[in-house]
Amino acid sequence: MPAEIRVPIEREEDVVIARQKGRELGAEIGFSNTDRTIIALAISEIARNIISYARRGEIxxxxxxxxxxxxxxxxxxxxGPGIPDIELAMRDGYSTAKSLGVGLPGTKRIMDEFALTSVVGKGTTVKMKRWLR
Structure with missing residues (x-):
């Protein structure tokens, strides 16, 4: 198993690739199908945010x-442009039409650990972890 899997995110197809690689890695680690679906959902949400707001990035x-x-x-x-108001972005109901509707707060809820840092004009980093039950 490679030390890390890097997926450049620039277009919608990359979201699908990242989600699939996340599911595959989850399976290798031993996550249930339900947990692999949760992992894929979290990846989809943050990858779509990259496309919508920053145009390109990496997972x-x-x-x-x-x-x-x-x-x-x-x-x-x-x-990308960064998030000027992280508190607002983390508020339930604050989402864009293109997303799956989970948004950043929902992504935080479905993962075991979640940290978002952003600097306006410099970019955004989201770090998430899910632990095997």
Whole structure:
């Protein structure tokens, strides 16, 4: 298994590729089909945000092991305009028409760990983890 899987995100097809690679990695780690679907949903949401707001970016996925449990780490980075109001972006109901409607707050809820950092004019990074139950 590669140390990390990198998927450039520039067009809609890349969202599908990233989601599929996330499902495959989830299967290799041992996640249930339900958990693999949750992982794919989270990847879709952040990848579509990259396309909608930043035009291009990258998603990096890898297996993680903290010595007690196994999981998946997903990091999405872009060099887009950044998010001027993170608090607003993290509010339920704040979403764009192109998204699956989960939005950033929903993505945070379905993952075990979620961190968003953004600098206006520099870009946005979303770091997420899901641990094997």
């Amino acid at each position: 990096v996925m890898c297996r993680i092991d903290d010595g007690v449990r196994l999981g998946i780490s997903i990091v999405a980075e872009d060099e």
